[in-house]
Amino acid sequence: xxxxxxxxxxxxxxxxxxxxxxxxxxxxxxxxxxxxxxxxxxxxxxxxxxxxxxxxxxxxxxxxxxxxxxxxxxxxxxxxxxxxxxxxxxxxxxxxxxxxxxxxxxxxxxxxxxxxxxxxxxxxxxxxxxxxxxxxxxxxxxxxxxxxxxxxxxxxxxxxxxxxxxxxxxxxxxxxxxxxxxxxxxxxxxxxxxxxxxxxxxxxxxxxxxxxxxxxxxxxxxxxxxxxxxxxxxxxxxxxxxxxxxxxxxxxxxxxxxxxxxxxxxxxxxxxxxxxxxxxxxxxxxxxxxxxxxxxxxxxxxxxxxxxxxxxxxxxxxxxxxxxxxxxxxxxxxxxxxxxxxxxxxxxxxxxxxxxxxxxxxxxxxxxxxxxxxxxxxxxxxxxxxxxxxxxxxxxxxxxxxxxxxxxxxxxxxxxxxxxxxxxxxxxxxxxxxxxxxxxxxxxxxxxxxxxxxxxxxxxx
Ligand code: UD1
Ligand code: CA
Numbered sequence: 001x002x003x004x005x006x007x008x009x010x011x012x013x014x015x016x017x018x019x020x021x022x023x024x025x026x027x028x029x030x031x032x033x034x035x036x037x038x039x040x041x042x043x044x045x046x047x048x049x050x051x052x053x054x055x056x057x058x059x060x061x062x063x064x065x066x067x068x069x070x071x072x073x074x075x076x077x078x079x080x081x082x083x084x085x086x087x088x089x090x091x092x093x094x095x096x097x098x099x100x101x102x103x104x105x106x107x108x109x110x111x112x113x114x115x116x117x118x119x120x121x122x123x124x125x126x127x128x129x130x131x132x133x134x135x136x137x138x139x140x141x142x143x144x145x146x147x148x149x150x151x152x153x154x155x156x157x158x159x160x161x162x163x164x165x166x167x168x169x170x171x172x173x174x175x176x177x178x179x180x181x182x183x184x185x186x187x188x189x190x191x192x193x194x195x196x197x198x199x200x201x202x203x204x205x206x207x208x209x210x211x212x213x214x215x216x217x218x219x220x221x222x223x224x225x226x227x228x229x230x231x232x233x234x235x236x237x238x239x240x241x242x243x244x245x246x247x248x249x250x251x252x253x254x255x256x257x258x259x260x261x262x263x264x265x266x267x268x269x270x271x272x273x274x275x276x277x278x279x280x281x282x283x284x285x286x287x288x289x290x291x292x293x294x295x296x297x298x299x300x301x302x303x304x305x306x307x308x309x310x311x312x313x314x315x316x317x318x319x320x321x322x323x324x325x326x327x328x329x330x331x332x333x334x335x336x337x338x339x340x341x342x343x344x345x346x347x348x349x350x351x352x353x354x355x356x357x358x359x360x361x362x363x364x365x366x367x368x369x370x371x372x373x374x375x376x377x378x379x380x381x382x383x384x385x386x387x388x389x390x391x392x393x394x395x396x397x398x399x400x401x402x403x404x405x406x407x408x409x410x411x412x413x414x415x416x417x418x419x420x421x422x423x424x425x426x427x428x429x430x431x432x433x434x435x436x437x438x439x440x441x442x443x444x445x446x447x448x449x450x451x452x453x454x455x456x457x458x459x460x461x
Contacts (some may be wrong), residue, residue, distance in 0.1 A: 002095025003048070003115060005178070006041040007086040010034055010102030010302025011073040016229040018046040022056040024102035025063055028231055029240035030283045032063045032228055035206060036105035043109020046098060050086040060102075078196025079172075080188040085139055094286030099199065101172045102461065103227045105236050111223060115216040116175055125180035125211035126203055128153070129173035131221040139169035140200050142215065150213045152204035157193045168217075170200060175216075180206055228357035240265070261294070287320070298329070305340070318350075321357065339374070352458060353384075356399065370395040370409075373417065379405035386411045398433065412451075 010040050014023025024034040031039075036049070041049055049068040053060045054076055061070045072087045083099060090097075096116065100107070111129075128150065136412040140153045141163050153170045154163050184202040184208050203213050219225050226232050241460060245258045252271030255261060258312040261279040263269075269281070270289030278296040279372060281287065285299050288306035293299070299315045313327035320326065321340035330344045335352035338344060342355055345362035353367050356374035361367065368386040372378070376397055384395050385408050395409050398417030403409070408426040415421065419431040422438035431437035450456055 001383050003093065004044065004050045004096045004098055005050065005090070005094050006046040006100060007083055008034065008037055008041070008049060008051045008100050009079055009082045010060055011052050011057075011076055011082055012103075013055040013076075014103070014228070017233070022060050023227070025056075025059055025214050026227070028105050028233060028237040029244060031105075032107045033236075034060065034063050034102045037100050037102055038065070038068065038105065040107045040109045040112055041098060041100060044098070044112035051102070052082045052086050053083075062461050078190065078194070079199035080185065080197035080201060083181070083199050084185050084188075084197070087182055087395045090178055090182065092113065095182055097176045098177070099172075099174040101226060104172070104224060105227065105426075106223045106225055106239055107173070108223060111218055112173070115173070115218075118216050119175040119214065122214045123212065124214035125177050125206045127175040127214040128203060128218055129171045129175075129218050129224070130168050130215050131171050131218045131224045132167050133169060133224075135222040136164075136167050136169045136372045141166040142168040142170060150215050151207065153198075153200035155192065155194070155198065155200065163315060171218060172226065173224070176198070176202075180211055183209065276311075294366075302332075369393065369411065370397065372397045373401065374400035375400045376403070377401075378403045379407065379423065381406040382409070383407070384409050384411060
């Protein structure tokens with residue numbers, strides 16, 4: 001059994017997206033459209049991918065992982081011309097060729113794999129993947145002879161009214177014997193309504209040369225949808241979301257109102273985790289087992305250990321240790337490493353800081369560029385004053401320290417272990433271990449001041 005080489009057509013402009021960005025670079029479920037297509041080819045067993053780039057060639061080439069190749073199509077002269085560019089890279093070892101378009105993110109690897117199997121078993125020179133969508137408008141139609149064999153493809157724009165009645169369409173996915181494809185490509189002509197070299201014409205050419213052409217019906221027409229505009233992009237994203245959620249549910253994850261949460265393709269979630277409504281779990285996120293995430297929580301590029309609770313919060317590029325509770329309404333910014341059994345409560349913001357195990361930061365606090373030890377208590381309204389207008393400075397708080405409410409820690413500053421800080425202090429110097437730091441003016445009481453000033457609302461009665 002020979003190898004499978006994939007050619008992916010991605011040179012088009014995608015003008016209907018109305019975007020500065022190349023169409024295939026747009027993302028669905030956190031992965032570029034081209035990335036989805038390349039992954040499907042790999043899942044199908046393809047050993048080599050050649051991506052045809054043209055419009056915004058550099059940006060598109062940047063999406064192609066090392067190990068795959070790009071060829072440049074300087075002029076977009078049609079799908080047949082695009083495949084010709086890729087065919088220049090074929091070697092004597094190139095056996096079966098799978099042709100895909102870069103804008104069909106819903107194609108499954110399994111579908112391509114079984115089509116490849118059928119193609120090999122049939123001995124056909126080419127196999128076209130077809131579908132029966134509800135509305136075939138715009139697609140190339142499959143022409144069949146009296147015996148029902150594929151006779152060719154006619155593009156919608158070139159079709160007669162009778163041909164437009166045909167419901168079976170060309171999905172744009174083909175499998176070829178490399179030798180047959182190499183024979184047909186030079187024979188393509190551009191005598192059609194668009195003046196293009198159509199890949200679809202290779203089928204009639206191969207039949208004319210005495211070859212056999214087969215077809216493989218894709219059962220679910222939704223898989224073959226091409227993304228041409230923003231509406232289709234949103235549709236593709238929601239189809240992928242459904243698949244992603246189902247995969248997680250199968251592996252033991254629970255969702256409340258599943259359709260209200262959005263999960264990137266590469267996110268991992270442990271069993272017995274519950275995702276509450278309105279969550280976004282973005283690229284590079286790993287959630288451990290037995291967590292409760294949400295409602296309304298956004299996590300990006302972060303690692304959440306088992307048993308963690310995060311409610312109504314935003315977590316970006318951070319790590320959270322086991323059994324820690326975050327939120328409601330907390331904001332963990334990049335570079336935060338939160339330990340185990342920690343409490344990060346409401347309206348707490350942490351940036352680029354390490355928080356030790358069993359520490360409590362329960363309300364209305366900002367911690368930036370700090371190292372906070374274990375079993376520390378930061379009272380309500382503590383502010384780490386990390387920025388002096390020029391540079392960010394570090395604050396270090398030792399194990400078992402207790403920082404009273406409404407304290408400013410003017411960085412760089414160190415609070416040693418077991419130290420206490422009196423509420424309302426503005427700390428600018430080191431507080432030694434086991435000491436009490438108090439930095440506020442002493443209270444003055446002026447006896448009978450209200451009456452003396454004549455402010456007494458009871459009128460002296
Ligand atoms: C093509 C098929 C049509 C099929 C449909 C399925 C042809 C002639 N028509 O039509 O039968 O039903 O796909 O979606 O093949 N591209 C290049 N270089 C080019 C031209 C196109 O790389 O010179 C790429 C495009 O970026 C796109 C793909 O090829 O990814 C398909 O081209 P497009 O112009 O969208 O073809 P359709 O008109 O959709
Ligand atoms: Ca198209």
